[in-house]
Amino acid sequence: xxxxxxxxxxxPSGAEAxxxxxxxxxxxxxxxxxxxxxxxxxxxxxxxLARDLQVSIGTLRHAVDELVHEHVLVRxxxxxxxxxxxxxxxxxxxxxxxxxxxxPEDDTPKEPEFPDIQCMAFSRDxxxxxxxxxxxxxxxxxxxxxxxxxxxxxxxxxxxxxALSGAMFRNLTExxxxxxxxxxxxxxxxxxxxxxLRAQERARAVAAGKAVARVLSLPAGAPVMEVHRxxxxxxxxxxxxxxxxxxxxxxDYVSMLSKAP
Amino acid sequence: xxxxxxxxxxxPSGAEAxxxxxxxxxxxxxxxxxxxxxxxxxxxxxxxLARDLQVSIGTLRHAVDELVHEHVLVRxxxxxxxxxxxxxxxxxxxxxxxxxxxxPEDDTPKEPEFPDIQCMAFSRDxxxxxxxxxxxxxxxxxxxxxxxxxxxxxxxxxxxxxALSGAMFRNLTExxxxxxxxxxxxxxxxxxxxxxLRAQERARAVAAGKAVARVLSLPAGAPVMEVHRxxxxxxxxxxxxxxxxxxxxxxDYVSMLSKAP
DNA sequence: AAGTGGTCTAGACCACCAT
DNA sequence: TGGTGGTCTAGACCACTTA
Numbered sequence: 112x113x114x115x116x117x118x119x120x121x122x123p124s125g126a127e128a129x130x131x132x133x134x135x136x137x138x139x140x141x142x143x144x145x146x147x148x149x150x151x152x153x154x155x156x157x158x159x160l161a162r163d164l165q166v167s168i169g170t171l172r173h174a175v176d177e178l179v180h181e182h183v184l185v186r187x188x189x190x191x192x193x194x195x196x197x198x199x200x201x202x203x204x205x206x207x208x209x210x211x212x213x214x215p216e217d218d219t220p221k222e223p224e225f226p227d228i229q230c231m232a233f234s235r236d237x238x239x240x241x242x243x244x245x246x247x248x249x250x251x252x253x254x255x256x257x258x259x260x261x262x263x264x265x266x267x268x269x270x271x272x273x274a275l276s277g278a279m280f281r282n283l284t285e286x287x288x289x290x291x292x293x294x295x296x297x298x299x300x301x302x303x304x305x306x307x308l309r310a311q312e313r314a315r316a317v318a319a320g321k322a323v324a325r326v327l328s329l330p331a332g333a334p335v336m337e338v339h340r341x342x343x344x345x346x347x348x349x350x351x352x353x354x355x356x357x358x359x360x361x362x363d364y365v366s367m368l369s370k371a372p
Numbered sequence: 373x374x375x376x377x378x379x380x381x382x383x384p385s386g387a388e389a390x391x392x393x394x395x396x397x398x399x400x401x402x403x404x405x406x407x408x409x410x411x412x413x414x415x416x417x418x419x420x421l422a423r424d425l426q427v428s429i430g431t432l433r434h435a436v437d438e439l440v441h442e443h444v445l446v447r448x449x450x451x452x453x454x455x456x457x458x459x460x461x462x463x464x465x466x467x468x469x470x471x472x473x474x475x476p477e478d479d480t481p482k483e484p485e486f487p488d489i490q491c492m493a494f495s496r497d498x499x500x501x502x503x504x505x506x507x508x509x510x511x512x513x514x515x516x517x518x519x520x521x522x523x524x525x526x527x528x529x530x531x532x533x534x535a536l537s538g539a540m541f542r543n544l545t546e547x548x549x550x551x552x553x554x555x556x557x558x559x560x561x562x563x564x565x566x567x568x569l570r571a572q573e574r575a576r577a578v579a580a581g582k583a584v585a586r587v588l589s590l591p592a593g594a595p596v597m598e599v600h601r602x603x604x605x606x607x608x609x610x611x612x613x614x615x616x617x618x619x620x621x622x623x624d625y626v627s628m629l630s631k632a633p
Numbered sequence: 634a635a636g637t638g639g640t641c642t643a644g645a646c647c648a649c650c651a652t
Numbered sequence: 653t654g655g656t657g658g659t660c661t662a663g664a665c666c667a668c669t670t671a
Contacts, residue, residue: 130640156656167642172657180441182630188657189650205629210574309630313471315620316577316595334577334595339624359576363600366627368466369443369570391659417637428661433638449638450669640666647659 135164136174143183143194144345146304153191154184183308194306197296199225206296206310209261209269209357210365224263231326232258233285235277242274245341245352253277257288260326263362270326270356279305279350296342299350307350310342314364319356327358336364396425397435404444404455405606407565414452415445444569455567458557460486467557467571470522470530470618471626485524492587493519494546496538503535506602506613514538518549521587524623531587531617540566540611557603560611568611571603575625580617588619597625 129137139154148154155163161171175192178184182205185195195201203223210223234256243250254274261269273295275283280303291298296307317337324331335356342351357364390398400415409415416424422432436453439445443466446456456462464484471484495517504511515535522530534556536544541564552559557568578598585592596617603612618625 132640153656158656167644169643170641173640177633181633186657187650188648189655191656212574212576309628309632312627312629313473313624314575314597314627315473315624316597316618317620318595334579336575336577336597340629357577359578363574363576366573366575367570368573368601370441371570372438372442393659414637419637428663430662431660434659447638448669449667450636452637452669634671635669636671637669638667640664642664643662645659645661648657650654650656652653652655 131166132170132173132177135166135171136177138164139174139178140183140345143306148194149304150194150196150300150306153193156191181308183306197294197300197307199293202294202296206294206307208365209263209362211263212361212363226261226263226269227265229260229262230257230285230289231260232256233288238274242352246274246276246349248276248278255280255283266361267327268358268362270323272354274352275350279303295351305344305350307342308344310340312338312340314338323356327356329358329360335359338364392427393431393434393438396427396432397438399425400435400439401444401606404567409455410565411455411457411561411567414454417452442569444567458555458561458568460554463555463557467555467568469573469626470524470623472524473622473624487522487524487530488526490521490523491518491546491550492521493517494549499535503613507535507537507610509537509539516541516544527622528588529619529623531584533615535613536611540564556612566605566611568603569605571601573599573601575599584617588617590619590621596620599625 139160142148154160157168157171157175161168164171175184175186179186182195182201184192186192203225207223207226209226236254236256237251238246238248238254240250242248242254243252246254248254254277257271257273257275259271259273260267261271280299283302287302288295288298292301299305299307315337316334318332319327319329319335321331323335324333327335329335336359338353338355338357340351340353340355341349342353344350400421403409415421418429418432418436422429425432436445436447440447443456443462445453447453464486468484468487470487497515497517498512499507499509499515501511503509503515504513507515509515515538518532518534518536520532520534521528522532541560544563548563549556549559553562560566560568576598577595579593580588580590580596582592584596585594588596590596597620599614599616599618601612601614601616602610603614605611
């Protein structure tokens with residue numbers, strides 16, 4: 112982990128027009144991608160980074176600002192700037208979108224609740240067509256398949272089916288997975304140096320299959336929401352493909368169109 | 373529309389800690405909320421705003437930066453800064469989330485398509501309980517109810533049921549609604565000075581009712597997605613309550629968890 | 634040519650956190 | 653006390669638009 116990275120930013124190549132703060136941003140991303148600056152320890156200070164990269168403090172802050180907006184970095188006044196850790200708070204606001212339905216009569220502000228996650232199955236298999244395409248591996252490559260059920264207030268409301276590239280997560284065992292500190296993405300981050308940055312979700316309504324219906328305590332054929340998620344890391348490289356099935360009898364899939372002021 | 377607004381920002385009140393750029397931001401919001409700076413004409417230049425508000429250009433830009441990130445303002449180099457207009461592009465990326473499903477074999481990049489919107493019903497009625505609570509009006513107050521069907525590639529994939537406060541949208545007629553220039557939110561903005569800034573959506577899977585099923589060319593009872601949207605303007609005041617029903621046989625409800633770099 | 638936003642600099646001072 | 657990020661300033665120069 113080099114504390115200093117004297118880099119020739121100024122003459123990047125032939126036909127360039129990228130503003131300096133974008134070059135700095137990319138440089139920071141490259142360093143993070145290379146695995147330095149794990150979520151525990153702070154990056155070098157803004158002053159020293161600016162010195163090393165030969166840019167003004169304002170330009171460096173501009174680059175960091177963008178990464179903070181994208182939830183890649185977090186700043187802590189007096190302590191430093193860190194790779195954004197995958198703690199429960201981040202999971203709840205960025206990656207978990209199921210909330211109990213509004214009770215019309217009641218005005219109690221619904222507290223977002225962290226789900227109770229139970230592993231139902233863990234296997235090592237060959238990638239099928241859909242998994243291979245999503246994870247950008249070859250069909251037949253090894254994938255880890257994980258099946259979870261998620262409960263809120265003691266009721267199972269969601270069923271997850273995860274697929275991970277076996278090559279990316281070597282030595283991942285069911286034991287290690289079950290003993291994860293908090294969220295699955297935290298395990299990716301701390302044990303494999305892979306930070307999930309964003310995800311795309313595609314949702315649809317389907318009739319529940321027999322197996323999933325049983326898990327969700329619904330009659331087979333009941334309408335449920337099926338959410339296909341592809342989680343991405345630096346360079347939009349896929350990390351995880353996940354199909355979630357949600358019992359929306361008493362819960363909603365919530366999404367905010369544009370952030371709050 | 374005052375071009376100058378000498379304002380005493382510095383001594384805001386007793387127990388304050390709001391940074392200066394936040395005060396500037398609120399001031400800009402207040403002015404926009406008051407109806408000045410319609411989407412056609414630019415705001416005063418950054419230099420003149422900074423002069424009038426007695427802050428440095430950097431501080432003023434910091435405030436504008438935040439409003440741009442929230443899609444409240446847009447900058448156009450060489451032209452000026454504008455209240456973000458509700459054109460088709462904005463509708464597609466911020467308020468329309470239905471996309472054709474990936475064809476596994478085909479690699480053609482799916483072009484987002486603007487839907488063909490047809491009005492099926494337009495009525496003036498008394499607000500029911502749900503509408504009143506959502507729009508923060510009293511039960512029995514006048515609401516405008518609008519029913520639309522939306523088609524992509526000639527196939528109806530979505531049914532909308534809108535409720536608007538009658539007091540907020542006086543003189544809105546079916547004719548005027550049908551002759552709207554582009555999107556419904558553009559009409560709110562240009563004709564009523566009300567700019568929708570964000571929205572919350574709550575989605576669930578339900579069995580299609582008979583009437584909606586017919587519109588969507590589905591058998592009654594088929595699983596469909598029902599999306600409840602509350603659109604908000606400045607101060608999070610509700611503007612529109614909308615229930616959309618989506619045929620997800622060949623389309624998905626798409627959402628991105630964190631924006632792209 | 635004049636006016637707009639876009640980038641970049643080089644400081645100053647403050648608020649917070651560790652020791 | 654020293655180091656961190658947070659705020660604010662006062663410029664300079666560039667890129668784009670319009671007339």
